Amino acid sequence: MLIETEMNCSDIRWSVPVPVRTAKGRKIDVGGPQEALNVLTMDWPKDERGEHYERARKLCMAVMGRRVPAETMRDDFIEACLEAGVYSA
Structure with a gap:
């Protein structure tokens, strides 16, 4: 099940996608x-939810609420991916 929000946030995009290997082993570009x-929320390794994970999750919500610029939190998402070992450059 995908997370849906009250506003359409699918139009908020990063200039460069982030390559990730999900907990299920799929490689995707976020x-x-x-x-x-x-x-x-759905494809993260359950044992890899550290400090960067929590920050990235909160910042995603802030971006979707249009309180933070999208590019600003992209680096935080990458840090979470590196922390969890799921960054797939």
Whole structure:
């Protein structure tokens, strides 16, 4: 099940997608905060939810609420991916 929000946030995109290997082993390119939040919530390794994970998750919600610029939190998502070992560059 994908996370849906009250506003359409699928139009909020990063200039460069983030390559991720999900907990299920799929390689995907995450193109923005809504996709990132879905990965963090649905496809993240359960044992890899550290400090960067929590920050990225909160910032995704802030971006979707249009309180934070999308590009600003992209680096935080990458840090969470590196922390969990799921970054797939």
